[in-house]
Amino acid sequence: MKGLMKTNPGEYRIAGEAAKFDWANKTARVPYCRIMPQYREAFNQGTYEKAEMPGHIYAKFQKTV
Amino acid sequence: MRNFRKQYNGIRKEIVTEVAVFDPKDEQPNGDFSQHFFTDNAAWDTGSEATLISQEIVDAFGLKPVGKGGMFGIGGGQTGDLYRIHLGLPDKKIIKNIIAFNGGDDLDYDVLIGMDVISKMDFLITNKDNTVFSFRHPSEGGVEL
Numbered sequence: 001m002k003g004l005m006k007t008n009p010g011e012y013r014i015a016g017e018a019a020k021f022d023w024a025n026k027t028a029r030v031p032y033c034r035i036m037p038q039y040r041e042a043f044n045q046g047t048y049e050k051a052e053m054p055g056h057i058y059a060k061f062q063k064t065v
Numbered sequence: 066m067r068n069f070r071k072q073y074n075g076i077r078k079e080i081v082t083e084v085a086v087f088d089p090k091d092e093q094p095n096g097d098f099s100q101h102f103f104t105d106n107a108a109w110d111t112g113s114e115a116t117l118i119s120q121e122i123v124d125a126f127g128l129k130p131v132g133k134g135g136m137f138g139i140g141g142g143q144t145g146d147l148y149r150i151h152l153g154l155p156d157k158k159i160i161k162n163i164i165a166f167n168g169g170d171d172l173d174y175d176v177l178i179g180m181d182v183i184s185k186m187d188f189l190i191t192n193k194d195n196t197v198f199s200f201r202h203p204s205e206g207g208v209e210l
Binding site for chain 1: 085087096097099100101102103104105106112113114115116117121125126132134135136147152153158159160161162163164175177179180181182185202203
């Protein structure tokens with residue numbers, strides 16, 4: 001379930017701030033990988049050999065057994 | 066207030082909860098908001114320095130970038146837009162002023178919660194029979210296993 005919803009008064013309350021963003025560094029490590037949808041079934045079955053996706057969300061898998 | 070606790074069925078390979086994303090521009094003087102983007106598909110990722118949001122959330126609010134940043138993942142780097150958001154956690158508490166990367170259309174989750182948020186709380190996962198995830202904000206420390 002997702003989407004824009006009306007917020008009821010008092011439903012959420014402000015509790016604090018996130019860690020200060022390091023603007024000077026300008027980089028962040030996001031070692032997040034995913035399996036491309038067309039490889040998902042093969043991945044689950046363990047029969048995939050390689051699933052690769054360019055860009056900042058990147059996954060590369062190699063069958064080893 | 067109670068700490069947040071969620072018990073999953075079985076052992077999980079990922080920690081996914083609900084969250085609410087708020088547009089800081091929508092904040093009223095009394096701290097209320099008129100709307101939020103709710104999703105039950107937010108992953109908690111201690112391996113990520115930053116929080117990511119999907120293109121759908123950016124579009125839903127019409128968020129304007131507050132900067133650009135380099136994001137380096139497994140496959141290399143890319144420059145992307147950064148957005149300022151408030152994040153409503155499952156305990157209904159809002160963490161303000163998160164600078165979030167746009168994860169684009171390819172993000173498997175609507176929100177990827179990174180260490181910029183997790184580092185502000187006590188965060189615990191146990192896995193006896195079932196995965197149980199709990200956190201409290203702000204951090205009180207003192208938890209030892």
